[in-house]
Amino acid sequence: METFGDPAIWLPWTFAALMGLSILIYVVLDGFDLGVGLLMPLANDAEKDRLVASIGPFWDANETWLVLAIGLLLVAFPPAHGIILTSLYLPVFLMLIGLILRGVSFEFRAKAPRSQKAGWNFAFFSGSLLASMSQGFMSGMYVMGLTWTFNHVVFALLTAVFLTVGYSFIGAAWLIAKTDGALQKRAIGWAKGGIWGLILGIGAISLATPFVSTRIFDKWFSFPEILYLAPFPVLSGILMVYLFWKIGRLQKDQNRLIWDPFAAETALFTLAFAGMAYSFYPYVVPEQITIYDAASAPESLFIILIGTLFVLPTILGYTVLSYYIFCGKATELRYD
Amino acid sequence: MEPAKDSLLLSRIQFVANVSFHILFPTITIALGLVLLFFKLRFNATGEQKWMVAYLFWVKIFALSFAMGVVSGITISFQFGTNWPGFIETVGNVAGPLLAYEIMTAFFLEAVFLGIMLFGASCVKSWVHTTATFLVAFGTTMSTFWIIVLNSWMHTPQGYELIDGVVFATDWWAIIFNPSMPYRFVHMLLASGLTVAFLIAGISALRLLWGDQAENVKSTLRVGIVLAAGLIPLQILAGDFHDLNTLEHQPAKIAAMEGNWETGPNIPLVLFAIPDEEARENKFEIAIPNGASLILKHKPSGVIPSLNDFIAEDGTKMHPRVAPVFFSFRIMVGTGMAMLALSWFGLFLLRRYGAGQMPRLPLYAFAAMSFSGWIATLAGWYTTEIGRQPWLVHGVLSTKDAVSDVPAGMVLGTLIGYLVVYAALIFAYMAVIPYLARKATHGEELSPRGYPRSGEAEVTLMQPGE
Numbered sequence: 162m163e164t165f166g167d168p169a170i171w172l173p174w175t176f177a178a179l180m181g182l183s184i185l186i187y188v189v190l191d192g193f194d195l196g197v198g199l200l201m202p203l204a205n206d207a208e209k210d211r212l213v214a215s216i217g218p219f220w221d222a223n224e225t226w227l228v229l230a231i232g233l234l235l236v237a238f239p240p241a242h243g244i245i246l247t248s249l250y251l252p253v254f255l256m257l258i259g260l261i262l263r264g265v266s267f268e269f270r271a272k273a274p275r276s277q278k279a280g281w282n283f284a285f286f287s288g289s290l291l292a293s294m295s296q297g298f299m300s301g302m303y304v305m306g307l308t309w310t311f312n313h314v315v316f317a318l319l320t321a322v323f324l325t326v327g328y329s330f331i332g333a334a335w336l337i338a339k340t341d342g343a344l345q346k347r348a349i350g351w352a353k354g355g356i357w358g359l360i361l362g363i364g365a366i367s368l369a370t371p372f373v374s375t376r377i378f379d380k381w382f383s384f385p386e387i388l389y390l391a392p393f394p395v396l397s398g399i400l401m402v403y404l405f406w407k408i409g410r411l412q413k414d415q416n417r418l419i420w421d422p423f424a425a426e427t428a429l430f431t432l433a434f435a436g437m438a439y440s441f442y443p444y445v446v447p448e449q450i451t452i453y454d455a456a457s458a459p460e461s462l463f464i465i466l467i468g469t470l471f472v473l474p475t476i477l478g479y480t481v482l483s484y485y486i487f488c489g490k491a492t493e494l495r496y497d
Numbered sequence: 498m499e500p501a502k503d504s505l506l507l508s509r510i511q512f513v514a515n516v517s518f519h520i521l522f523p524t525i526t527i528a529l530g531l532v533l534l535f536f537k538l539r540f541n542a543t544g545e546q547k548w549m550v551a552y553l554f555w556v557k558i559f560a561l562s563f564a565m566g567v568v569s570g571i572t573i574s575f576q577f578g579t580n581w582p583g584f585i586e587t588v589g590n591v592a593g594p595l596l597a598y599e600i601m602t603a604f605f606l607e608a609v610f611l612g613i614m615l616f617g618a619s620c621v622k623s624w625v626h627t628t629a630t631f632l633v634a635f636g637t638t639m640s641t642f643w644i645i646v647l648n649s650w651m652h653t654p655q656g657y658e659l660i661d662g663v664v665f666a667t668d669w670w671a672i673i674f675n676p677s678m679p680y681r682f683v684h685m686l687l688a689s690g691l692t693v694a695f696l697i698a699g700i701s702a703l704r705l706l707w708g709d710q711a712e713n714v715k716s717t718l719r720v721g722i723v724l725a726a727g728l729i730p731l732q733i734l735a736g737d738f739h740d741l742n743t744l745e746h747q748p749a750k751i752a753a754m755e756g757n758w759e760t761g762p763n764i765p766l767v768l769f770a771i772p773d774e775e776a777r778e779n780k781f782e783i784a785i786p787n788g789a790s791l792i793l794k795h796k797p798s799g800v801i802p803s804l805n806d807f808i809a810e811d812g813t814k815m816h817p818r819v820a821p822v823f824f825s826f827r828i829m830v831g832t833g834m835a836m837l838a839l840s841w842f843g844l845f846l847l848r849r850y851g852a853g854q855m856p857r858l859p860l861y862a863f864a865a866m867s868f869s870g871w872i873a874t875l876a877g878w879y880t881t882e883i884g885r886q887p888w889l890v891h892g893v894l895s896t897k898d899a900v901s902d903v904p905a906g907m908v909l910g911t912l913i914g915y916l917v918v919y920a921a922l923i924f925a926y927m928a929v930i931p932y933l934a935r936k937a938t939h940g941e942e943l944s945p946r947g948y949p950r951s952g953e954a955e956v957t958l959m960q961p962g963e
Contacts, residue, residue, distance in 0.1 A: 218612030221567055225600070225608045228574050232600045235577060235585055236593030243582025247901045250579050254911040257572045258918055264568035265922055268561040273929050458665050461590040465597045472601040479609050486613060486621060 168463065173456035175466065176237035177438075177445065179473075180230055185434045187226035189331070189427050194220040196332020198263055198289025199325065200351055201282055208344050209282060213267065215339040218487045220267065222480060224260065234445075236465055238455035241445040248307045252295045259291030290325065297324030297362070304370055304437075306447045320365055326358020334422035337411065345419075349411045352422060356408065359426065360401055363433045367394075370440045374448055377440045393436050400429045503905035505897050508580040511912045515572050517875055518919045522566035524874050527641055527686065528693035529559050530634030532720070537627050547713035554713070554937055555697070558930055560615050565926060567608065572915075580908070581889075583899030588664045588890055591657055591672055592647055599643035607636030638686070645685055649678035651890045652881070653746045664893060676746055680739040681881075687732040688877065691836060692870025694728060697721035698843070699867025700934050702860040705852075709938040715852035722847055722863075725840035733833060737792070743881075744793055747891060748802040749816040750884030754826040755789050756782075756819065760803040764789040769827070772819040777805065817886040821879060829876035832869055839866060868927065 194216040204212055235242045246253060262284045270281035301317030302309075333352035337345055371378040381390060404425050410417070443451040456462065533556055540548035574596075577585055585592060613621060613629035621629075656671030657664045666672060698721025704714045744751045751757075756767045756779050766788020770779035790799040807816035839862055846855055889896040 218616045221564070221611055222605065222608040224567065224571060225604050228571055228604060229600050231574050231578070232596055235574070236589065236597045239585040239589035239593070240582075242578045242585055243901070246575060246578030247582060247903055250903050250907060251911070253575050253579055254914065257575060258914060260571055261568040261918060261922070264564050265561075265925075268564045269925060269929065272557060272561060272933060273925065274932060457593055458590045461594055461666055464666075464669065465594045468594075468598055468601060472605075476601065476605045476609075479605075483609050483612050487616065 168459040169456070170453065172459050172462040172466065173237065173452040176233060176456070176462060177442075177452045179469065180233040180237065181434065181438050183226050183230035183233060185431060187223070187230055188434075189430055190219070190223040190226060192328050192331040192430075193335035193423070194223055194332070195263075195289045195293050196328040196330065196355075197335060198285055198332070199293060199329040200332050200336070200348075201286040201289075203351060204344075204347070208347070211340060211344060212336065213270070213285075215336060217267075218483065220264070222483065224264070237457055237462060238445050238450075238452060239457060241450050241452075241455040244446050244450065245303070245307065248309075249299050249302060252298045252302070256292050256295035256299070259288045259293075259295060262288030263292065264288070293325040293328045294321045297321035300324060300366065303447065304366055305373060306449075316365075316369065320362060323358050323362030323365055326355050327362045328358075330355030330359045331423070331426055334426050338419045338423055349408060353408050353412075356404060359404075359429070363397070363429065367397075367433060367436060370437065376448070380440065390439075393432055397429060397432050400425050400432070404429070504903060504908055505900045507905055507908040507912055508900050508903075509896065511580060511908060511915065512576055514912065514915055514919060515569065515576055517878075518915075518923070519566065519569035519573055520874065520878060521871055521923070522562045522569065523637065523641065524689045524692045524870065525562040525696065526559060526566055527637045527689040529555065529562065529696075530630070530637050531690075532693055532697065532724075533559060534627075534630050534634050535720075537630050541623070541627065545712075547711070547716055550711070551713040551717050554933070555717075556615065557933060560611075561926065561929065563607075563611060565922065570604075580901050580903065581899045582901050584889060584894070587662065587894045587899065588651075591650060591654075591664055591666050594666075594669075595643055595647040595650070595672075599640055599647075603636045603640035603643060607633050607640065610636065641685060641689075642682060645682045646673050646675070646678055649681045650675045652681075652885055653677040654890055654893055657893075659893070664890075677739070677742050680735065680742045683735045684732070684739050684877070687728055687735055688870065688874045690728045691725060691732060692874060694721050694725035694840075695836065695863070695866050695870050696868065698725060698840075698863045699865070700930060702855075702863035703867070703931060704934050704938050705855065706857065706860050706864065707935065707938045710853055718852045718855075718863075719847060722840060722843040725836060726844040729833065729837045729840055733837070736830075736833070741793065743884075744801075747884065749804070749807045750822065750881070751793070752802055752804045752807070753817050753819045753822040753884055754880060755793075755801070756823045757789065757801060757803045758805055760800065760806055762790060762798040762800050763787050764793075764799075764801045764803075766792065770823075772823050774819050815887065817884050822884045825876045825879035825883065829873050829880060832873035832876065835866070836869060836873070839863065867930075 197212050197216050201209055201212060231242075234245070266281040266284040266288060270278050270285060273281060298317045298321040301320030302313060304320075305313035305316055330352055333348045333355055336348035337352060340348060371381050380386065404422060407418075407421050407425065411419070411422070441447055443453060445452045445455050533552055536548045536552040536555070539545070540552065610629040610632040613626065614633050650672055653676045654664075655675045656666060656668035658667050659665075697717050701714050701718035701721055704711075705718065740751065755764070756770050756772050757764055758777050758779070763786070765784035765786050767779060767782055767784045770782040770784070772778075773780050787797040789801055790797050793799060793801055804816050804819065807814065809815055839859070843859060843863065846859055850856070885891060887895050887897070889899050
């Protein structure tokens with residue numbers, strides 16, 4: 162590796178890592194609350210309230226990871242920030258509309274007159290759908306190098322569907338852990354229905370990435386790299402098999418190790434994400450701009466880094482605190 | 498029809514739409530967080546149920562406003578990249594760290610502790626819940642601080658050097674405490690306080706008009722009126738200081754606000770006029786002789802710079818478009834004056850009749866003024882932001898150099914999308930607050946059970962998702 166004593170090397174590297182970490186945390190955390198939103202139409206009216214109750218205290222903070230990720234892109238790699246966001250102008254817009262709709266219907270569905278509740282429930286679902294689809298679409302476009310050709314758009318539409326179904330799986334995995342009784346049973350069924358999206362989504366992106374550029378292909382399939390990298394696909398495969406098996410088990414005995422699907426899925430996303438990071442490094446805009454070319458002035462990065470070192474552990478700390486406080490099962494909603 | 502020009506104008510309108518929609522909700526949450534903390538502390542201190550009931554009612558509106566603020570804030574963080582890439586490419590070294598600190602110190606703090614504040618009362622001790630309320634209020638204030646720092650820096654940039662057209666930070670102290678920051682920060686905090694004061698007074702007045710004589714309603718009416726009457730003189734004073742600061746750093750903006758075309762002494766204070774930018778003069782002017790000189794220079798002979806000073810040699814205007822700045826400023830000041838008159842009159846009536854026996858007419862006036870803070874705040878922001886033009890960062894980066902090359906049609910299409918959604922949501926928001934008030938009035942009082950004052954809280958204040 163280049164000289165890591167040079168701030169112009171290690172600072173961009175550190176920020177790329179932090180940004181990647183934020184995106185990963187975002188996908189896992191907002192993945193479950195977007196997923197719960199996607200499952201809304203499958204639930205009956207009483208269950209809908211419990212679905213919303215299960216993510217109530219968390220969704221706000223979950224979405225903040227997206228703001229942090231985009232903020233880090235903005236502060237650390239300004240030119241890349243401009244290129245990526247202008248080329249994804251339309252999907253970004255659709256995602257934002259989706260996030261707005263679902264975020265506010267969260268509140269309105271409980272506060273507006275009861276006759277409007279069904280409408281806000283629908284807005285909550287469609288907002289979640291729009292946001293998930295846009296995020297899947299953007300991931301696909303990013304892998305394809307952010308160029309709008311017919312084939313790339315088709316691929317991105319596929320990843321949009323896969324990621325959306327995948328999110329519904331994460332949502333179901335969350336509900337398995339956070340609910341009990343009949344609803345939990347149904348969540349296990351939903352998880353079974355959604356698992357293919359997770360696997361196809363991760364599979365499509367992992368398989369397509371090496372064929373987009375020979376550079377990435379060589380990074381994976383040359384010797385001896387292929388040996389070190391073998392654990393990625395092998396572990397992912399094991400996790401996928403485990404998930405299938407576990408969901409089947411849960412259908413028989415729904416109270417054993419109920420956090421396992423969520424944990425396994427998080428591990429799977431982490432692996433897939435690490436693989437993608439390895440593929441695209443050192444590029445921040447695929448095959449166009451490296452993190453070193455796009456990085457802000459070291460002085461500016463340094464001042465942010467100092468803050469980050471203090472603040473990030475604090476954020477993680479109180480995030481954990483909040484999950485600890487609300488660790489029980491989500492209860493029935495009670496309206497006085 | 499130059500496409501780039503259309504894109505620029507449409508991008509500006511889109512940004513105005515996004516920030517205008519966004520600022521409505523922080524304007525409420527910044528101060529409402531503190532007011533809720535006040536309710537909670539009053540309850541802790543006195544044990545009177547009315548404070549908890551007031552807390553429970555207003556925390557719903559807080560939660561709703563907070564959600565609206567969060568989602569519209571996410572939009573803004575993307576707008577920089579989608580529409581204004583030149584902004585971050587040029588001043589990213591300054592703007593980046595400020596935005597990063599906003600996200601890290603404020604955004605997360607409020608988002609995480611909001612969960613505990615809204616839903617945690619049944620699972621945490623009372624003092625933890627009070628602390629969470631404090632941290633959310635503190636987080637919103639911190640968030641305001643960082644955003645105002647960046648915004649003020651764009652008006653009065655300091656502590657940087659330009660190398661090859663890119664800004665590099667040289668002195669963070671100077672960047673953060675740039676000349677207009679303290680004025681703008683205080684002005685905004687007070688604006689938020691006034692917005693909330695009038696919202697609380699207005700909704701409480703509405704409930705009294707509906708015949709709701711509950712103790713908590715009378716108390717919140719009192720809190721709203723006293724807060725408004727106390728803050729408005731401070732705000733007028735702060736606005737005046739801000740004005741003088743702007744005169745020093747952005748004289749073109751002041752010239753546009755005052756509708757002052759010719760430099761000289763004895764400049765009148767224009768109360769009303771229609772500025773004519775073609776003829777470079779005011780039509781239908783009503784003015785107080787020497788007024789502007791007196792306010793800005795504290796003597797009739799004070800010389801005030803004018804719009805005609807900001808015409809470049811080649812005839813390019815280096816001042817903002819006059820009419821929007823001129824009228825926004827008057828709307829803000831006019832609303833402020835109405836606030837002053839009504840809140841002090843309200844204070845007098847409170848002393849004379851008490852909250853329960855207030856005459857109906859002033860109650861109607863307060864109800865009508867419920868959202869007056871929004872009008873004043875938006876008008877104030879339009880004054881200062883349009884007044885910054887043609888600059889995006891004063892003297893460093895012009896707005897037209899920062900816009901992205903996204904086709905105008907795309908910008909227009911998304912703009913329409915945003916406007917439709919925003920209009921619908923503002924309508925829903927402004928309808929749901931009176932609806933909640935109505936529901937509370939008609940006996941559906943939130944949990945009439947007793948709330949323990951200390952120790953383990955045994956009851957659920959608010960169920961998740963409620």
